[in-house]
Amino acid sequence: xxxxxxxxxxxxxxxxxxxxxxxxxxxxxxxxxxxxxxxxxxxxxxxxxxxxxxxxxxxxxxxxxxxxxxxxxxxxxxxxxxxxxxxxxxxxxxxxxxxxxxxxxxxxxxxxxxxxxxxxxxxxxxxxxxxxxxxxxxxxxxxxxxxxxxxxxxxxxxxxxxxxxxxxxxxxxxxxxxxxxxxxxxxxxxxxxxxxxx
Amino acid sequence: xxxxxxxxxxxxxxxxxxxxxxxxxxxxxxxxxxxxxxxxxxxxxxxxxxxxxxxxxxxxxxxxxxxxxxxxxxxxxxxxxxxxxxxxxxxxxxxxxxxxxxxxxxxxxxxxxxxxxxxxxxxxxxxxxxxxxxxxxxxxxxxxxxxxxxxxxxxxxxxxxxxxxxxxxxxxxxxxxxxxxxxxxxxxxxxxxxxxxx
DNA sequence: GCGATTATATGACGGTCGTCATATCATGTC
DNA sequence: GACATGATATGACGACCGTCATATAATCGC
Numbered sequence: 438x439x440x441x442x443x444x445x446x447x448x449x450x451x452x453x454x455x456x457x458x459x460x461x462x463x464x465x466x467x468x469x470x471x472x473x474x475x476x477x478x479x480x481x482x483x484x485x486x487x488x489x490x491x492x493x494x495x496x497x498x499x500x501x502x503x504x505x506x507x508x509x510x511x512x513x514x515x516x517x518x519x520x521x522x523x524x525x526x527x528x529x530x531x532x533x534x535x536x537x538x539x540x541x542x543x544x545x546x547x548x549x550x551x552x553x554x555x556x557x558x559x560x561x562x563x564x565x566x567x568x569x570x571x572x573x574x575x576x577x578x579x580x581x582x583x584x585x586x587x588x589x590x591x592x593x594x595x596x597x598x599x600x601x602x603x604x605x606x607x608x609x610x611x612x613x614x615x616x617x618x619x620x621x622x623x624x625x626x627x628x629x630x631x632x633x634x635x
Numbered sequence: 636x637x638x639x640x641x642x643x644x645x646x647x648x649x650x651x652x653x654x655x656x657x658x659x660x661x662x663x664x665x666x667x668x669x670x671x672x673x674x675x676x677x678x679x680x681x682x683x684x685x686x687x688x689x690x691x692x693x694x695x696x697x698x699x700x701x702x703x704x705x706x707x708x709x710x711x712x713x714x715x716x717x718x719x720x721x722x723x724x725x726x727x728x729x730x731x732x733x734x735x736x737x738x739x740x741x742x743x744x745x746x747x748x749x750x751x752x753x754x755x756x757x758x759x760x761x762x763x764x765x766x767x768x769x770x771x772x773x774x775x776x777x778x779x780x781x782x783x784x785x786x787x788x789x790x791x792x793x794x795x796x797x798x799x800x801x802x803x804x805x806x807x808x809x810x811x812x813x814x815x816x817x818x819x820x821x822x823x824x825x826x827x828x829x830x831x832x833x
Numbered sequence: 834g835c836g837a838t839t840a841t842a843t844g845a846c847g848g849t850c851g852t853c854a855t856a857t858c859a860t861g862t863c
Numbered sequence: 864g865a866c867a868t869g870a871t872a873t874g875a876c877g878a879c880c881g882t883c884a885t886a887t888a889a890t891c892g893c
Binding site for chain 1: 660661662664665737743744745746747748749750751752753755758759761762765766780781782785786787788789790791792793794795796797798800801802803804805806807810813814816817818820821822824825
Binding site: 444466469470471481482484485490491 | 879880881882883884885890
């Protein structure tokens, strides 16, 4: 090999990262390959040396971004468990900072609507990482409520995604924060200290 | 006037209805004006005799569709109230039929991601109808739980939208139904007969 | 340093988009 | 029944899209 064998992989991961940000900011259809490559500091033509199609890039971007987000959300909470752990997770996810920085946050609220109409490849990739995430959340949850840990993990995920997407869809910041706060309360319906910080 | 004065309004409403279906099926950016006009039995050129822009059409389509959906969901439940009413609403919203017919269902799951990036006009229209919906849901809810009626209305809306969007984004029908069932349970956490029918 | 090879850039293709100017058609009045 | 008028269709514009063929630039072994 003429180039160091890491060179192309590095460029590839830079494209994936730029795609993640651009998809989150502009959506899948709304983001063009030209813009993604420019965000990665490259020109548009070399794209197909790294990916076979835009769909394949979406699948990769979802996989990488979901895994990174998971690490980010779970970090520092290793000592917690049960409802205390859930409370911290929900506080992080439904924070105003997360709402105001879509391109740095979770991929699901900006993309879930389009994902329902996407091709098989990105859908399958999303589903796989979602299952991993659900399993890891469920493993942290208690088994003493009306919902099983897996049920609660799934429902909490749905609530988080829906709340963040709705909070970003409305103009009024007050209503937006109301959505986040109310959803936190529902997610922690059995946790008395539900609405402490914002 | 040479035409009956209802003629153009009728055509306009036909375009709005076709736009509603097409937007729900293909998304806002994914749907073209040509396809919408064809779905309304018209040609693409006459569009700008009815609307100033695609954004204006989106705002109208959201407004009309949200109001129709609200009537559809609330009809037949007038005699119920409190948790019984909520249970019926959630059963309707999170049904597999609703999941499998996006173009006939609620506009929020297919469009909420794009709405967060949309122009001011459609966002404002969406926000207005959403507020009406929240008020009407809250008026039906009891005031004795940890969440106020308004909080529960907002959180239930977020949960419903997120659950339906996620349920449509995954390929596996079993996982999809799991998401719906678990979200029903969380929405009705204080209702012992939560998971009766599918 | 030279040549081979690989990564990236340039440029172009067909297709589709939102928008608009213009033409055609249908309708109601006289 | 001819004409005026409003509703819809035809066609075109520039811009952007995903994709790919080709050219250029950068790197490493010798």
